[in-house]
Amino acid sequence: MIEKQTELLAANEANAKTFKRLMPEVAEPYNALNREVYRDGAVSGKHKRLMALASALCIGCRACVLFQCRMALDLGATVDEILETCAVTLALRGTTGMGETERVVGYLRELGLIEE
Known part of the structure; x- marks a missing residue:
């Protein structure tokens, strides 16, 4: 059975x-x-959430990955920005980052933001 990312986040x-x-x-x-940390400042809240997403992807915290992805989307991040954040993680973490990236892709798919 495939784990639903939206159910895991809930x-x-x-x-x-x-x-x-x-x-x-x-x-x-x-x-x-x-x-305080995620408020807009010299760096926007959206970009801080994308940084947090990259960090969560690198450490492999599935709860953090989903939460930060949702928060970034809520702050106006596009699918392309999310996927480029995942790409940075792949550059830093290599193939082990792909597993967490797959979680993000699954979540975006469940939200109807990307197609099969």
Whole structure:
């Protein structure tokens, strides 16, 4: 059975919401840091999310890959920008980056943003 990336992302987000409810003293400083880090500054929030996507692809964090991909899309990143970010990862990580890139392609396909 093929794992649905959209379902994985939804499950991750539900689990994160539960953690944040159970550990608000940890969650709020974490959320505040993220709000500050990803705000527009000298580098736009969209480009920061693309950088985070590249980092997530390099370290192989599937939850981070999906979340950062979605956040970049929400901030106006195009499919081409996402795929070029994946290409940078391949240059840095080699063939092991392809597995995570395949996750991104699957997610974009599930969203109807790319065709078979």
